[in-house]
Amino acid sequence: xxxxxxxxxxxxxxxxxxxxxxxxxxxxxxxxxxxxxxxxxxxxxxxxxxxxxxxxxxxxxxxxxxxxxxxxxxxxxxxxxxxxxxxxxxxxxxxxxxxxxxxxxxxxxxxxxxxxxxxxxxxxxxxxxxxxxxxxxxxxxxxxxxxxxxxxxxxxxxxxxxxxxxxxxxxxxxxxxxxxxxxxxxxxxxxxxxxxxxxxxxxxxxxxxxxxxxxxxxxxxxxxxxxxxxxxxxxxxxxxxxxxxxxxxxxxxxxxxxxxxxxxxxxxxxxxxxxxxxxxxxxxxxxxxxxxxxxxxxxxxxxxxxxxxxxxxxxxxxxxxxxxxxxxxxxxxxxxxxxxxxxxxxxxxxxxxx
Amino acid sequence: xxxxxxxxxxxxxxxxxxxxxxxxxxxxxxxxxxxxxxxxxxxxxxxxxxxxxxxxxxxxxxxxxxxxxxxxxxxxxxxxxxxxxxxxxxxxxxxxxxxxxxxxxxxxxxxxxxxxxxxxxxxxxxxxxxxxxxxxxxxxxxxxxxxxxxxxxxxxxxxxxxxxxxxxxxxxxxxxxxxxxxxxxxxxxxxxxxxxxxxxxxxxxxxxxxxxxxxxxxxxxxxxxxxxxxxxxxxxxxxxxxxxxxxxxx
Numbered sequence: 026x027x028x029x030x031x032x033x034x035x036x037x038x039x040x041x042x043x044x045x046x047x048x049x050x051x052x053x054x055x056x057x058x059x060x061x062x063x064x065x066x067x068x069x070x071x072x073x074x075x076x077x078x079x080x081x082x083x084x085x086x087x088x089x090x091x092x093x094x095x096x097x098x099x100x101x102x103x104x105x106x107x108x109x110x111x112x113x114x115x116x117x118x119x120x121x122x123x124x125x126x127x128x129x130x131x132x133x134x135x136x137x138x139x140x141x142x143x144x145x146x147x148x149x150x151x152x153x154x155x156x157x158x159x160x161x162x163x164x165x166x167x168x169x170x171x172x173x174x175x176x177x178x179x180x181x182x183x184x185x186x187x188x189x190x191x192x193x194x195x196x197x198x199x200x201x202x203x204x205x206x207x208x209x210x211x212x213x214x215x216x217x218x219x220x221x222x223x224x225x226x227x228x229x230x231x232x233x234x235x236x237x238x239x240x241x242x243x244x245x246x247x248x249x250x251x252x253x254x255x256x257x258x259x260x261x262x263x264x265x266x267x268x269x270x271x272x273x274x275x276x277x278x279x280x281x282x283x284x285x286x287x288x289x290x291x292x293x294x295x296x297x298x299x300x301x302x303x304x305x306x307x308x309x310x311x312x313x314x315x316x317x318x319x320x321x322x323x324x325x326x327x328x329x330x331x332x333x334x335x336x337x338x339x340x341x342x343x344x345x346x347x348x349x350x351x352x353x354x355x356x357x358x359x360x361x362x363x364x365x366x367x368x369x370x371x372x373x374x375x376x377x378x379x
Numbered sequence: 380x381x382x383x384x385x386x387x388x389x390x391x392x393x394x395x396x397x398x399x400x401x402x403x404x405x406x407x408x409x410x411x412x413x414x415x416x417x418x419x420x421x422x423x424x425x426x427x428x429x430x431x432x433x434x435x436x437x438x439x440x441x442x443x444x445x446x447x448x449x450x451x452x453x454x455x456x457x458x459x460x461x462x463x464x465x466x467x468x469x470x471x472x473x474x475x476x477x478x479x480x481x482x483x484x485x486x487x488x489x490x491x492x493x494x495x496x497x498x499x500x501x502x503x504x505x506x507x508x509x510x511x512x513x514x515x516x517x518x519x520x521x522x523x524x525x526x527x528x529x530x531x532x533x534x535x536x537x538x539x540x541x542x543x544x545x546x547x548x549x550x551x552x553x554x555x556x557x558x559x560x561x562x563x564x565x566x567x568x569x570x571x572x573x574x575x576x577x578x579x580x581x582x583x584x585x586x587x588x589x590x591x592x593x594x595x596x597x598x599x600x601x602x603x604x605x606x607x608x609x610x611x612x613x614x615x616x617x618x619x620x621x622x623x624x625x626x627x628x629x
Contacts, residue, residue, distance in 0.1 A: 030491070030498035033472065033510075037489065133466055261485055265477055269463035271429065272526075276533075277453030277481040322469045 044326040051333045055113070058337065062344040063105045068097065075101055103238075111237040111245060112343040112356075113336040115302045118249040118294040120335020123309025124328055125256050125291040128267045129284055130194045133317070137295040137309040140201035140288075141182050142175045144208040146299035149174020151226050155215050158222050167229065168244060168300045175296030178204055183288070191281060192288070232303035232357020234343045241301045252294035253332055259283055260325035267324070305357040307364030308335050314371065380405035380569050381426065381537070386435035388421055395421045397593040399435070403586065406567040408560060410580045412605075413590035414614050419573050420541070422590070426571060427458045427539050439537070453481035457535035459526050459543035465514050471525045472510040475501060478532025500531040503558060519546035527555060531562075538562075540572035556583045577618075578625040581605050589613055 063079075064070045074093050078101045081089030090098055122137035130139065137143065153170035185200035186192050212230075216223050256263075262283045265273040273280045298305070312335045316327055342363070343356045381403040388396040395418045403409045411419045424430040425437060428444060437444040439455065447455070457478075465474075478500075479493045489497075501507045506528045509517060514525060523546050530538060538559070544552045560583050562568045574580045580587060581601045588598040589605070591613045597604045610618050610626070617629040 030494040033498055034489070034491070034494045036472070036510075037476075128467070131463070131466055258485075261480065264469075264473070265480060267467050267469070268465055268474065268477070271458070271460055271463075274429065274449060275427065275453060275456070275458035275460075275530075276477055277450040279449045317468055322467045323473060 040321070041326075044321060044330065047320060048330055048333060051330070051337055055333065055337045055340065058340055058344075059109055059113075062109055062340065062348075063101055065344070065348055066100070066105060068100055070097055070101065078102060079106070104236075107239045107242050108234055108237045108343070109340060111241050111301060112234050112340045114242070114245045114249050115234070115298045115305065116308050116339025117253065117332040117336035118245070118298040119305065119308040119339070120312040120331040121253050121256055121328055122291040122294045122298070123335075124313040124324065124331045125263065125287050126309070127313055128263045128324060129287055129291070130198065131267060131269070132194075132198075133314060134310070135198075136306070137291065137298070138304070138306070140179075140197055140292065141205035141208070142179050142292045142295045143299045143304055144205040144212075145178025145181075146171040146175035146296055147230060147304060148178075148208045148211050150229055150300065150303070151212050151215050154225050154229060155219055158219060158225065168241065171300030172244075172296055175292070175299060178208065179289070179292045179296065192284060197288075228355070229303050231355040232305040232360070233353075233355040234302055234339075235347070235353060235355075237301065245297050245301050248297045249294055252290045252297075253328070255290040256287060256294075257325075257328045259287055260323075260328050263287065263324040263328075264322075267322075303355075303357055305339070305360055307360045307368065308339055311364050311368055312338060314368075380407075380440065381571070382436075382438040382441075383422075383426075384436045384438075386422075386425065386432055386437065388418075388425065388430075388432050395593050396425075399594060401588055401595055401598060403569065403571055403588075405569050406563060407585040408563045408570045408572070408583060409586040409588060410572045410574050410584040411588045411590060412574060412577065412580055413596075417590040417613075418593040419590050423539065423541050423571075423573055427456065428452055450481065453533065455535065456537040456539060457530035457533040458539040458541070459523075459530045460539075460541040461543075461545060465522075468513040468515050470511055471506060471514055471517070472501075474514055474525055475506065475510075475528045475532055478529035481533055496534065497528075497532050500528045503531065504528040504555070520548060520551060523547055524551065524555075535568070537569045537571065540570065540574075542573055542575070552579070559583075577605065577610070581625065 060072060060075055064072055064075045074090075074097060077089045078093060078098045081087060082102055119137055123135075126135045126137060126139055127133050150167045150171035152174070153165050153167040157164045182197070182200045182204050183192065185203065186196040188196060216226055219226060262273070262278045265276045265278045266280060266283065270280050313327065313331050316331055316334060320330065321327055339356070339360075342359055346354045346356045346359045383399055383401045386396050386399040387394065399422070411422060413419045421430070425432050426444075428447070428449070431445065439447070475497055476489065479489060479497065483489060483493065501510065504524050504527050506524050509521065514522060517525070523544060527543065540559075544555055547555070556579060559570055563570055563585075584601055586598065587601045587604045589596045589609060596613055597609060607618055607620055610616060619627045619629060621627055
C-alpha cells in the first residue's frame with residue numbers, strides 16, 4: 026500500500042517540477058526578449074550597451090555606462106524600457122484576470138472584459154480626451170479618468186448583480202452586458218460630438234502601448250502585482266469553485282466571500298490594464314486556454330504561469346507592431362488580428378475532439 | 380448525532396417544512412424518501428448548510444449547525460450532490476485530491492497520510508484507472524465515482540448523499556451502496572441519503588424517514604416504515620411486498 030500511494034506522490038512531485046521548469050523557462054525567455062527588444066529600433070544599440078545601462082542605473086553604478094552616449098542611455102531608460110515594462114505588466118495582468126474570471130464564472134470563454142469594466146474604462150478615457158480637446162486648458166489625465174470609469178462601472182455592475190446579498194454568475198454577466206451597452210452608446214455619442222477630432226479617441230480605443238512612460242509603470246506596477254498576489258493566494262479555493270458553488274462549499278470554501286474578493290481583485294487588474302493601454306483583447310482569453318490544455322488546470326500554478334506567459338506574449342506582440350511595420354500598428358489591433366483566427370482554430374479543433 | 384427540532388422553512392409564502400422533528404442516529408444509514416415536493420431536498424439543504432433556517436434548531440454532535448464555520452463543517456461532513464458539469468480539464472486525481480482540502484487548508488502540503496488516504500479511496504471506488512483522465516472526458520456515472528472518492532477522501536463523520544448514484548449503472552450502484560454500508564458498520568460513519576428507489580432504500584437503510592407535505596409521515600426501521608399501506612398513502616401507488624424479494628409495483 027505504501028509503495029502504491031508513493032506513485033501518487035511522485036506524480037504530483039513531477040508535476041510541480043514541470044511547472045517550475047516552465048515558469049523558469051518563460052522568465053528566462055522574457056529577460057532575453059527585454060534585452061533584445063530594448064536594443065532594437067531606429068537607433069540600434071548593442072546588447073552590452075543595453076545591459077550596461079540597465080544594470081548601471083539599477084545598481085547605481087554610473088561608471089558602467091559613463092562611456093555610452095547620454096542619448097543612448099535616454100533611449101533605453103526613458104523611451105524603450107518603460108514601454109516594454111508596461112507591456113509585460115499589462116500582459117501579465119490581463120492573463121491573470123482572464124484566468125480568474127473564467128474560473129469564477131465557470132466559463133472558459135469569459136475574459137477580463139466580460140463584466141463590462143473595460144467599457145467603463147474606455148468611457149472614462151474617451152471623456153478625458155474629449156474634455157482635453159474642447160473644455161479644459163490644463164489637460165486631465167486619461168489614465169486617471171479611465172481608472173475611475175472602470176471602478177464606477179465595477180461598483181455599478183456588482184450592485185445590479187447582487188440580489189438579496191448574493192452575487193450570482195448569471196446576473197453578473199447580464200449586468201455586465203447591460204452596463205456595457207449603455208456606456209458604448211455614451212462613447213458613440215462623444216465620438217459623434219468630437220466631429221473631426223474623432224481620431225484621437227479612435228486611436229486610444231484601439232489599444233496601444235506607444236510612448237508609455239515611467240508614470241504608467243508606476244500606476245500599473247503596484248496595483249497589478251497586488252491584484253496578482255491576491256488572486257494567487259486564492260488559487261486552491263478557485264480550484265474548488267470551478268467544481269461548482271455547492272461542491273466548493275462542501276469542501277470548506279466560503280464561496281461568496283472568495284468570489285467577492287477575487288472579483289474585485291481581477292476587475293481592479295483589468296481597470297489598471299485598460300487605463301494604461303486601451304483595449305487589448307485576446308491575451309486574457311488565449312493564454313489561460315492554452316495553458317489549461319497544455320500544462321495544468323490547477324489554479325495555484327495556472328494563475329502565476331498565465332501571468333508570466335501573458336506578459337511575454339504582449340511584449341512580443343507589441344514589439345512586432347513597433348518594429349515590423351513602417352507605420353506602427355496598434356498592438357490591440359495586432360492581437361485581435363492574430364489572436365482571432367488562432368482562437369477560431371483551437372475552437373474548431375476542440376469541438377472535433379469532443 | 381443529528382437532532383432536528385421544530386424546523387419550519389418557507390420559500391416566499393409557501394411553507395415547505397412544517398414544524399419538523401427528526402433525529403438521525405450515529406453510525407446509521409438513514410434514508411429520506413418522499414414524493415416530489417415533500418420537502419426532502421429542502422431538508423437536505425438545511426442539513427448541509429446550503430440554506431439557513433429561521434425557526435427551530437438543528438444540532439449536529441450536540442452543537443448548533445450554524446455555529447460550525449464553513450471550514451469546520453467540511454471536516455465533519457461531506458456532501459455528494461448531483462453536480463454541475465465541470466468545464467475545466469482537471470484530471471480525476473486533481474479532483475479527488477481536493478477532498479483533502481478541508482484538512483490541509485489553503486497552503487498546506489499533502490503529506491504521506493494524505494496520499495495514502497487518497498490512494499485507498501481511489502482503490503475502493505475503482506477510480507485508480509482514470510487518475511490521469513480529464514474529468515471533462517468521463518461519463519456521468521464515472522464522474523459520480525470520482526465525486527464519491529473525493530467525498531470519502533474528506534474522511535467525513537457524516538456523509539450526505541443526494542441522489543449521488545443516479546447516473547451509475549446498476550452494478551456500480553449496488554457495489555457502492557454495499558461499500559458505504561460497510562463503512563457505516565466498520566467505521567461508524569453516519570449516512571443521510573435521499574433515494575428514489577424504494578427497493579434499494581429498503582435493502583440498505585438502517586432507518587427510513589418518510590416525508591409527506593413537509594412533515595415526517597413515519598420514521599424507523601424499513602420493515603416498520605415502508606409498509607404497503609404507507610406507500611399507497613404517501614406515493615399513491617399500489618405495491619405488494621414479497622418477503623425476501625422486495626416491492627412489486629402493481
